Amino acid sequence: MEKYLTIYHDLVDNISKDSWTETSMLPSENNLAMEYHVSRETIRKALNLLVQDGYIQKVRGKGSVIIKQDTFDFPVSGIVSFKELANKLNFQAKTILHERRTVKADALLKDKLEVPLDKSILKVSRIREFAGEKVILDKDYFNPDIVPTLSEAVCEDSIYAYLENTLDLKISYARKEITVEEPTKLDRDLLDLGNHSNVVVIKSQVYLEDTTLFQYTESRHRPDKFKFVDFARRVRN
Amino acid sequence: MEKYLTIYHDLVDNISKDSWTETSMLPSENNLAMEYHVSRETIRKALNLLVQDGYIQKVRGKGSVIIKQDTFDFPVSGIVSFKELANKLNFQAKTILHERRTVKADALLKDKLEVPLDKSILKVSRIREFAGEKVILDKDYFNPDIVPTLSEAVCEDSIYAYLENTLDLKISYARKEITVEEPTKLDRDLLDLGNHSNVVVIKSQVYLEDTTLFQYTESRHRPDKFKFVDFARRVRN
DNA sequence: GAGTGGTCTAGACCACTAT
DNA sequence: TAGTGGTCTAGACCACTCT
Numbered sequence: 398m399e400k401y402l403t404i405y406h407d408l409v410d411n412i413s414k415d416s417w418t419e420t421s422m423l424p425s426e427n428n429l430a431m432e433y434h435v436s437r438e439t440i441r442k443a444l445n446l447l448v449q450d451g452y453i454q455k456v457r458g459k460g461s462v463i464i465k466q467d468t469f470d471f472p473v474s475g476i477v478s479f480k481e482l483a484n485k486l487n488f489q490a491k492t493i494l495h496e497r498r499t500v501k502a503d504a505l506l507k508d509k510l511e512v513p514l515d516k517s518i519l520k521v522s523r524i525r526e527f528a529g530e531k532v533i534l535d536k537d538y539f540n541p542d543i544v545p546t547l548s549e550a551v552c553e554d555s556i557y558a559y560l561e562n563t564l565d566l567k568i569s570y571a572r573k574e575i576t577v578e579e580p581t582k583l584d585r586d587l588l589d590l591g592n593h594s595n596v597v598v599i600k601s602q603v604y605l606e607d608t609t610l611f612q613y614t615e616s617r618h619r620p621d622k623f624k625f626v627d628f629a630r631r632v633r634n
Numbered sequence: 635m636e637k638y639l640t641i642y643h644d645l646v647d648n649i650s651k652d653s654w655t656e657t658s659m660l661p662s663e664n665n666l667a668m669e670y671h672v673s674r675e676t677i678r679k680a681l682n683l684l685v686q687d688g689y690i691q692k693v694r695g696k697g698s699v700i701i702k703q704d705t706f707d708f709p710v711s712g713i714v715s716f717k718e719l720a721n722k723l724n725f726q727a728k729t730i731l732h733e734r735r736t737v738k739a740d741a742l743l744k745d746k747l748e749v750p751l752d753k754s755i756l757k758v759s760r761i762r763e764f765a766g767e768k769v770i771l772d773k774d775y776f777n778p779d780i781v782p783t784l785s786e787a788v789c790e791d792s793i794y795a796y797l798e799n800t801l802d803l804k805i806s807y808a809r810k811e812i813t814v815e816e817p818t819k820l821d822r823d824l825l826d827l828g829n830h831s832n833v834v835v836i837k838s839q840v841y842l843e844d845t846t847l848f849q850y851t852e853s854r855h856r857p858d859k860f861k862f863v864d865f866a867r868r869v870r871n
Numbered sequence: 872g873a874g875t876g877g878t879c880t881a882g883a884c885c886a887c888t889a890t
Numbered sequence: 891t892a893g894t895g896g897t898c899t900a901g902a903c904c905a906c907t908c909t
Binding site for chain 3 (some may be wrong): 401
């Protein structure tokens with residue numbers, strides 16, 4: 398493992414264990430460099446990651462201030478769905494495969510997945526159930542040049558584990574757009590919406606490390622089961 | 635200005651002007667270092683900012699791929715409100731000062747603003763109107779040790795301009811939490827909610843560069859006037 | 872094999888904060 | 891004045907991609 402990542406993880410551990418709690422400050426970059434027997438620039442790489450994740454804030458002339466962690470919050474930004482939250486908190490979750498078939502690309506898919514009109518696209522539609530309630534509807538569309546097919550077993554288990562481990566795809570980043578919309582008839586039919594008169598819609602385009610766009614997803618959430626925490630900040634380095 | 639920032643801005647300009655459009659690639663880091671007469675590490679700092687802002691994606695062994703900009707989207711992540719969007723797009727916007735008074739810190743404010751119970755807190759409540767419709771309700775609470783008072787004129791104009799220019803506060807980062815809630819009676823009274831039965835609530839804690847927490851804001855949006863775009867990605871550097 | 876980005880170094884100078 | 895983080899350098903070695 399790279400040195401700066403090792404140091405980063407070590408510092409996260411120490412922050413979580415409340416070392417340095419009296420001062421709420423990290424040791425200086427020069428001291429850390431000596432302790433870890435690396436150059437100061439390597440320490441700075443590790444510290445930049447801590448800044449990005451909201452563990453510390455640097456103050457010129459003073460040092461690196463440890464930011465008090467709110468234990469009920471999640472530290473890393475961009476956790477978008479109750480699904481991810483459920484995974485993090487080990488909630489009881491169940492996935493129901495609703496639909497798995499090939500569709501022809503319409504204008505929206507042509508745009509969002511950057512494929513020709515009428516191209517055959519694999520569509521997977523799944524319902525997420527938590528504590529017996531159907532609260533999320535996920536519709537995934539995959540670029541067939543990269544993901545030609547997905548077995549029913551894979552769809553019911555974890556598509557991402559299959560993509561990363563079996564197809565060996567390197568997923569890199571996503572564009573996400575969050576809006577609030579009126580439920581469609583399909584939302585009403587498939588989800589336990591009760592009296593809720595809106596759904597939170599997260600539309601994502603997912604890219605690989607080589608910048609290929611390979612997936613478009615529409616994730617529709619019951620509004621009470623949605624929460625988004627933003628904690629990222631720009632790092633100048 | 636720092637070299638890497640100058641280079642960053644220059645590269646953004648060139649990307650926007652569609653230089654390098656044939657290959658969709660930046661020149662290599664070594665070439666850029668020679669062109670700008672700086673070291674390669676300085677080029678890498680500039681490129682890291684481009685990655686963070688979604689302008690490029692780096693591919694090991696190949697180079698820096700320019701990411702096609704969706705002109706209808708906004709490039710930088712974290713634009714949270716119709717208000718900010720309106721500013722960006724020069725929409726017609728109007729601010730109505732609804733309330734400006736001192737309140738005693740309750741349990742929520744004690745928590746969110748990290749002040750003692752019953753401390754006197756300046757509260758400013760404003761309504762945002764776009765194209766004649768009242769669509770956002772902003773409630774701001776300020777730590778009185780940092781912002782003791784705000785004139786009515788400042789509240790009706792721009793509080794942030796006053797904080798940054800007159801008080802010379804350096805605003806650094808914010809924790810934001812986005813949820814969807816039922817409208818309160820106050821929401822119904824003050825906003826043009828029509829048939830909408832939800833509001834999008836953005837709760838923010840805003841920090842200064844010296845890590846002082848100085849503001850807590852609750853921003854309540856009519857759901858059709860809300861859109862959040864997430865485009866940030868982690869930069870290892 | 873040549874070129875690319877990723878990591879790492881040892882040193883330098885600066886602006887800022889503390890005392 | 892001493893210590894801090896911010897910037898910048900010139901060089902090195904590596905893993906990877908392309909041809």
